[in-house]
Amino acid sequence: ETGVTQTPRHLVMGMTNKKSLKCEQHLGHNAMYWYKQSAKKPLELMFVYSLEERVENNSVPSRFSPECPNSSHLFLHLHTLQPEDSALYLCASSQGQVSTEAFFGQGTRLTVV
């Protein structure tokens, strides 16, 4: 248990569906991150929120839409995904301004069919 909880753990969705991934942290951190990890590949940083403001967006397609309503919750809204979007999606949090370490959730295994 890392203090970062992701739901659901597994998700199968069709290309025309809309779904959302949820991340919640109970660590009092002020920065949260979304990562994508495809099979046998390193983590790709998708989005960063620091103090609830998005500070980084690494050219992620618009079919991925993040939302950070407060410092404890982070969502990733998904729509019209492609099969190549199938991956492990990981959420992390850190004390953004004086970060010593990041804590990761267990991830959501997403399969797009």
Next chain:
Amino acid sequence: LAKTTQPISMDSYEGQEVNITCSHNNIATNDYITWYQQFPSQGPRFIIQGYKTKVTNEVASLFIPADRKSSTLSLPRVSLSDTAVYYCLVGDRGSARQLTFGSGTQLTVLP
């Protein structure tokens, strides 16, 4: 953001000490060096962080030479459960961008 280079893979045997080296030639003055461990289908886990010289905790040691252009993660007496991917990250602790992962090193511990 400083680029890091690590070996793609390493093999070791149980009970041995394992040293994984990371090169970061363009490390900046404010950058720290951080190592994470990742098991399959799990999120990475922080191992250790340092700025210079040597840092030791209950899990590992981190050796950083004076020029800081490289660092070595040392795992004492590895076991089968240490089989994982190990990532070296370099970045400014005050920047959220520090959490950019490279390809990592797949460590396989053999019986």
